[in-house]
Amino acid sequence: DTEVTQTPKHLVMGMTNKKSLKCEQHMGHRAMYWYKQKAKKPPELMFVYSYEKLSINESVPSRFSPECPNSSLLNLHLHALQPEDSALYLCASSQRGLAGNTDTQYFGPGTRLTVL
Amino acid sequence: AQSVTQLDSQVPVFEEAPVELRCNYSSSVSVYLFWYVQYPNQGLQLLLKYLSGSTLVKGINGFEAEFNKSQTSFHLRKPSVHISDTAEYFCAVTLIIQGAQKLVFGQGTRLTINP
Numbered sequence: 001d002t003e004v005t006q007t008p009k010h011l012v013m014g015m016t017n018k019k020s021l022k023c024e025q026h027m028g029h030r031a032m033y034w035y036k037q038k039a040k041k042p043p044e045l046m047f048v049y050s051y052e053k054l055s056i057n058e059s060v061p062s063r064f065s066p067e068c069p070n071s072s073l074l075n076l077h078l079h080a081l082q083p084e085d086s087a088l089y090l091c092a093s094s095q096r097g098l099a100g101n102t103d104t105q106y107f108g109p110g111t112r113l114t115v116l
Numbered sequence: 117a118q119s120v121t122q123l124d125s126q127v128p129v130f131e132e133a134p135v136e137l138r139c140n141y142s143s144s145v146s147v148y149l150f151w152y153v154q155y156p157n158q159g160l161q162l163l164l165k166y167l168s169g170s171t172l173v174k175g176i177n178g179f180e181a182e183f184n185k186s187q188t189s190f191h192l193r194k195p196s197v198h199i200s201d202t203a204e205y206f207c208a209v210t211l212i213i214q215g216a217q218k219l220v221f222g223q224g225t226r227l228t229i230n231p
Binding site for chain 1 (some may be wrong): 148150152157158159160161162165167168206210213214215216217218219221222223224
């Protein structure tokens with residue numbers, strides 16, 4: 001089973017709202033990732049968690065706040081977003097995410113976010 | 117630094133014709149290369165990967181790719197395409213930052229299959 005699930009599938013929020021995106025995997029992977037994908041563009045890495053610790057933050061604005069409560073779950077908390085933050089947010093997981101490993105990342109279906 | 121270049125932004129092909137989607141990489145160290153497919157309004161699905169060993173890699177849905185170190189290429193091929201292959205295809209390479217791995221994607225190639 002190589003399934004990564006994401007909820008919700010679609011989310012519409014105002015600029016003053018607070019919302020959260022959720023990602024879950026049950027493959028025993030210890031690395032999880034958030035990507036942002038704008039239309040007709042490749043995914044751009046936002047955050048990497050490895051063994052529940054934040055290992056990469058690609059200079060993402062603080063209005064995006066990741067959380068990894070356990071090895072199977074990854075959340076992305078959203079607050080005071082801007083319309084330009086509208087995009088497809090993809091979650092992925094891989095076995096360890098560490099240098100020296102030949103990991104393969106498996107992606108979820110994404111959450112389509114619209115900020116009004 | 118490792119990066120990938122997908123040479124064609126769009127590739128139109130007739131159904132049952134062969135197709136090649138081109139990908140070149142730049143790296144001074146060992147590379148791990150991937151092809152992902154993204155169908156409309158969906159996430160990314162792994163097609164195939166090259167980590168080591170045989171340079172000809174077979175993937176799902178009849179796709180294959182050949183790792184060519186001398187030409188720094190990892191082109192994706194399929195001998196006969198179907199309408200259902202219409203999608204965006206991304207080539208990617210693994211980059212190590214701060215002891216962790218990240219995927220660096222090419223700009224993508226939109227494959228359109230015409231009947």
